[in-house]
Amino acid sequence: xNETRKLAQPEATPExxxxxxxxxxxxxxxxxxxxxxxxxxxxxxICPFCHSADTAWxxxxxxxxxxxxxxxxxxxxGPYTIAYVQLDEGPRMLTNIIDADxxxxxxxxxxxxxxxxxxxxxxxxxxxRPAPQAS
Amino acid sequence: xxxxxKAYIAGAFEHPLRKAPDVSTPQLHAECAMGALADxxxxxxxxxGYFCSGDAPxxxxxxxxxxxxxTGLSHIDSTETGGSSYILHVSHAAQAIAMGxxxxxxxxxxxxxxxxxxxWPRPNSFEGPFEAWCGGSTHNTYGMxxxxxxxxxxxxxxxxxxxxxxxSQHAQYNEHAMLRDVVTVEDVLQSPMxxxxxxxxxxxxxxxxxxxxxxxxxxVMKSLDRPAVKILGAGEAVKxxxxxxxxxxxxxxAKSGPAAFAEAGVTPADIKYxxxxxxxxxxxxxxxxxxxxxxxxxxxxxxxxxxxxxGSGKLPFNTDGGGLCNNHPTNRGGMTKVIEAVRQLRxxxxxxxxxxxxxxxxATGIGGSLGIRHGAATLIMERAA
Ligand SMILES: [Zn+2]
Numbered sequence: 001x002n003e004t005r006k007l008a009q010p011e012a013t014p015e016x017x018x019x020x021x022x023x024x025x026x027x028x029x030x031x032x033x034x035x036x037x038x039x040x041x042x043x044x045x046i047c048p049f050c051h052s053a054d055t056a057w058x059x060x061x062x063x064x065x066x067x068x069x070x071x072x073x074x075x076x077x078g079p080y081t082i083a084y085v086q087l088d089e090g091p092r093m094l095t096n097i098i099d100a101d102x103x104x105x106x107x108x109x110x111x112x113x114x115x116x117x118x119x120x121x122x123x124x125x126x127x128x129r130p131a132p133q134a135s
Numbered sequence: 136x137x138x139x140x141k142a143y144i145a146g147a148f149e150h151p152l153r154k155a156p157d158v159s160t161p162q163l164h165a166e167c168a169m170g171a172l173a174d175x176x177x178x179x180x181x182x183x184g185y186f187c188s189g190d191a192p193x194x195x196x197x198x199x200x201x202x203x204x205x206t207g208l209s210h211i212d213s214t215e216t217g218g219s220s221y222i223l224h225v226s227h228a229a230q231a232i233a234m235g236x237x238x239x240x241x242x243x244x245x246x247x248x249x250x251x252x253x254x255w256p257r258p259n260s261f262e263g264p265f266e267a268w269c270g271g272s273t274h275n276t277y278g279m280x281x282x283x284x285x286x287x288x289x290x291x292x293x294x295x296x297x298x299x300x301x302x303s304q305h306a307q308y309n310e311h312a313m314l315r316d317v318v319t320v321e322d323v324l325q326s327p328m329x330x331x332x333x334x335x336x337x338x339x340x341x342x343x344x345x346x347x348x349x350x351x352x353x354x355v356m357k358s359l360d361r362p363a364v365k366i367l368g369a370g371e372a373v374k375x376x377x378x379x380x381x382x383x384x385x386x387x388x389a390k391s392g393p394a395a396f397a398e399a400g401v402t403p404a405d406i407k408y409x410x411x412x413x414x415x416x417x418x419x420x421x422x423x424x425x426x427x428x429x430x431x432x433x434x435x436x437x438x439x440x441x442x443x444x445x446g447s448g449k450l451p452f453n454t455d456g457g458g459l460c461n462n463h464p465t466n467r468g469g470m471t472k473v474i475e476a477v478r479q480l481r482x483x484x485x486x487x488x489x490x491x492x493x494x495x496x497x498a499t500g501i502g503g504s505l506g507i508r509h510g511a512a513t514l515i516m517e518r519a520a
Contacts, residue, residue, distance in 0.1 A: 010263075016264065070331050072275045092381040094265070094269050107282065
């Protein structure tokens with residue numbers, strides 16, 4: 001599944017270098033605006049909401065819930081799940097859900113962050129897996 | 136300032152090929168251009184405005200204008216909003232004509248996804264490093280939009296299937312359609328799951344081919360023999376992930392639609408025929424709601440029981456079979472949407488699906504991805520007296 005699906009390797013830009021440096025340390029960064037207080041994703045230098053240049057990196061707790069998802073059944077390397085995960089900090093991010101029985105997934109389900117290597121010298125990418133059941 | 140009544144569609148042509156291994160992509164564009172100009176009674180020498188989009192090879196408009204020998208251009212526009220581009224180009228052509236920038240505008244689309252590989256996405260995008268590894272395709276990103284619609288509004292796969300059923304009812308009469316077999320709701324649900332909740336028969340066809348349109352100034356229209364299709368109004372809008380405030384429950388057609396109706400001075404209830412972009416069944420459902428043909432969330436009930444079938448339903452749609460059954464040239468369905476609306480307004484659709492006294496029609500499209508970022512364009516046209 002994700003072991004065999006070849007993942008596109010992300011390339012950092014001067015704008016996003018801190019994001020990918022943090023990814024190598026297993027941390028998911030989002031941006032928060034000093035002007036309007038809103039968090040956004042993917043990170044930009046200029047806030048997409050109020051257009052202030054006063055944006056700062058913030059470490060996400062890496063917890064969230066599934067906003068929507070779809071299981072691609074016709075992939076040569078096996079089914080995989082694309083999703084929007086809503087981080088507890090607010091932003092909904094495009095990602096994959098791994099280590100899950102696809103048929104057990106549901107909108108609203110709790111998930112937690114897990115980084116997946118993309119090979120070579122490229123940074124890993126932020127994916128999610130079902131959160132351990134609270135009992 | 137408005138485009139209402141300032142320009143007319145004088146020529147339309149849909150390429151008959153669905154697989155084109157033996158011609159080049161520029162050649163397909165040229166064949167479509169010649170076809171639409173011949174339909175209008177004009178020639179390449181008359182063209183002073185040229186419109187194309189991301190499917191145009193090489194340097195886009197520059198390469199194609201050079202290839203076609205368009206030496207008299209006073210206006211050029213290669214706006215790219217994916218498959219909705221060509222609906223938007225009609226509006227932009229009308230704007231240019233209204234401003235006196237050109238009098239005969241040619242719009243072309245062509246490509247060969249079954250016969251050649253086109254590299255996508257383009258490099259240097261801000262989103263690439265954050266999205267490419269997710270393995271997003273049209274199937275699974277439209278799938279996410281459908282999943283959320285089902286979650287929010289209780290829409291069902293059976294309801295989505297009715298959209299395909301209606302398209303197949305129309306396609307049986309189109310000799311060029313790729314899929315001419317009439318299908319049932321059960322057929323759609325039994326077809327293989329591609330990306331939840333979209334089955335194979337919820338998806339449009341993949342086809343080579345193309346099409347072209349000619350938009351002209353009123354004085355040019357008067358000199359031509361073809362039935363005049365008057366442009367009444369248009370709207371366009373784009374929508375993305377909004378910095379993470381993603382909302383998959385509506386499309387940019389929620390803005391392009393009302394803008395078009397306002398400019399045209401008509402309401403959804405006035406529309407006799409609608410060409411609705413049908414990359415997937417969910418694309419149709421979303422636009423029907425966002426254009427105001429029914430309340431948000433009630434699209435499923437609206438399309439059920441054949442309500443989109445010409446002759447029996449309240450809103451006859453895609454009477455050529457649409458992208459779901461007929462043709463979706465180079466994965467861009469906006470061109471064919473306008474072409475079938477023109478056929479309906481001229482009374483030239485297949486007699487089995489021709490809407491009686493069709494004097495007001497709409498074409499609307501979503502280009503890009505409903506689930507990621509997209510451009511919507513809506514166009515309202517009238518049969519001129
Ligand atoms: Zn801000």
